[in-house]
Amino acid sequence: MNIVxxxxxxxxxxxxxxxxxxxxxxxxxxxxALDNKVHIVYRALSKDKVSRFGYxxxxxxxxxxERLKKPIFVPKLETEKPMVKFNNSGVEDPRxxxxxxxxxxxxxxxxxxxxxxxxxxxxxxxxxxxxxxxKRYGVLFPHIDDRNTALFPEKINGKYVLYTRFMPxxxxxxxxxxxxxxxxxxxxxxxxxxxxxxxVGIAGPPIKLNDFWLLIYHGVEQRKxxxxxxxxxxxxxxxxxxxxxKFLYRSKKPIFEPVKDYEKFGQVNxxxxxxxxxxxxxKLFVHYGGADTVIGIATADISKFF
Numbered sequence: 001m002n003i004v005x006x007x008x009x010x011x012x013x014x015x016x017x018x019x020x021x022x023x024x025x026x027x028x029x030x031x032x033a034l035d036n037k038v039h040i041v042y043r044a045l046s047k048d049k050v051s052r053f054g055y056x057x058x059x060x061x062x063x064x065x066e067r068l069k070k071p072i073f074v075p076k077l078e079t080e081k082p083m084v085k086f087n088n089s090g091v092e093d094p095r096x097x098x099x100x101x102x103x104x105x106x107x108x109x110x111x112x113x114x115x116x117x118x119x120x121x122x123x124x125x126x127x128x129x130x131x132x133x134x135k136r137y138g139v140l141f142p143h144i145d146d147r148n149t150a151l152f153p154e155k156i157n158g159k160y161v162l163y164t165r166f167m168p169x170x171x172x173x174x175x176x177x178x179x180x181x182x183x184x185x186x187x188x189x190x191x192x193x194x195x196x197x198x199x200v201g202i203a204g205p206p207i208k209l210n211d212f213w214l215l216i217y218h219g220v221e222q223r224k225x226x227x228x229x230x231x232x233x234x235x236x237x238x239x240x241x242x243x244x245x246k247f248l249y250r251s252k253k254p255i256f257e258p259v260k261d262y263e264k265f266g267q268v269n270x271x272x273x274x275x276x277x278x279x280x281x282x283k284l285f286v287h288y289g290g291a292d293t294v295i296g297i298a299t300a301d302i303s304k305f306f
Contacts, residue, residue: 001249003305005234005256005286005298008062012262012294014042022046022071025267026054027289030094030204031276032103035128037065038278040287041072041094041105042295045267050075050082051090051110055130061280062297072132073105079116079139080109087112095150095275097205099160103127104178106162108147109139117141117149117164119178140164140181141173148201148218150275152244153208161244163187163206163215168199170217172244187245188237190219195233195254198222203286204277206239212248213239214305216277216286219254232271233257234286238305256286256298266291272298 016023022044029042040056052071056064075081075090082089092108092115101124108115119137126133140149141164148165155161159174164184171184190197196219203216215237220230233254240246258270274288279302286298 001251001304002253003236003251003255003300005284005300007256007260008297008299010062011260011296012290013058013062013064013297014040014056014067014295016044016294017067020044020054020069022050022052023054025293026295027267027292028093028273028275029287029289029295030096030105031278031285031287032096032098033278033280034098034124038280038285039127040064040276040295041096043092043094043289044071045088045090045292049086049088051088051092053091053094053107061283061285068130072130073120073134075109077109077118077136077138079111079118082112084112091118093147093275095205097151097153098124099151099153101125104151105134106140106149106151108149114145115147116144117146137179141184150202150205152206152213156242156244163202163244165199165201170200170202185245188217188247188250194252195219195221195231196235198230203234203274203288206244207277207279207284208241209302209305211241213241213244214277214284215239216255216274218273229269231258232273234272234274234288236305255300256288258291260290262294262296263290266293268292272296 053073056067109118152161170188206213234256235251238249276287
């Protein structure tokens with residue numbers, strides 16, 4: 001499959017707001033379509049090196065109609081408080097999944113030393129009314145450094161399913177109650193000599209398409225001699241509808257990579273990093289962070305993945 005995401009001509013769609021003292025950089029956002037709107041929960045890093053989550057929305061998926069002045073989710077757990085001065089801490093890289101009447105948010109809680117996948121949820125009604133009554137579940141896999149975690153939007157074989165990333169692989173875990181998770185198993189590894197040879201991690205939650213799941217993921221190549229930093233790109237996999245451990249197809253080439261200045265130069269150079277993939281009409285929308293500094297959108301016709 002020769003698929004390339006097309007970036008929105010008016011990117012970036014979100015930049016830091018100077019009057020928001022909690023926003024020095026905005027990037028790595030989740031998105032969910034509800035009530036004829038695309039709701040965006042984005043990571044904002046302030047000058048104090050603490051990440052919080054902000055909110056914006058769009059009626060067409062591209063143009064921002066509303067943006068709140070204050071964060072909607074802030075660090076509270078011990079695992080989200082800084083242990084090392086001047087290192088990043090807080091809540092990072094949210095991913096949203098609706099299951100029934102609740103929206104589950106998977107994110108990384110960071111204390112300056114490690115990142116640990118954590119979960120919170122909120123009623124759909126409260127989310128739409130901007131009543132930020134989050135229920136916090138805490139860390140999913142205690143004492144393990146992991147991130148890039150998201151829930152499947154439905155049970156498979158009677159169990160909830162999530163993907164996570166313990167360096168450098170993507171793993172799967174199962175639960176009957178969203179509290180107790182099985183020992184994770186590796187489902188995807190980096191590929192030696194390819195664009196994703198150093199590490200891999202999922203983007204947004206998997207999307208159901210007929211008899212398979214579509215998953216966008218990021219891959220990072222090894223640092224070459226003389227290169228400054230590593231390059232983050234996006235690819236995709238197709239997964240069996242009834243077996244999240246069975247991968248049917250994996251893109252040999254990336255479908256998106258840093259090209260524009262806002263993707264190549266910023267807080268971290270040469271990065272396109274996504275936490276969100278949604279379908280609107282006949283298009284796949286992939287929200288992504290450019291150079292860990294701003295937020296953009298890239299799209300593709302969903303029919304290309306069949």
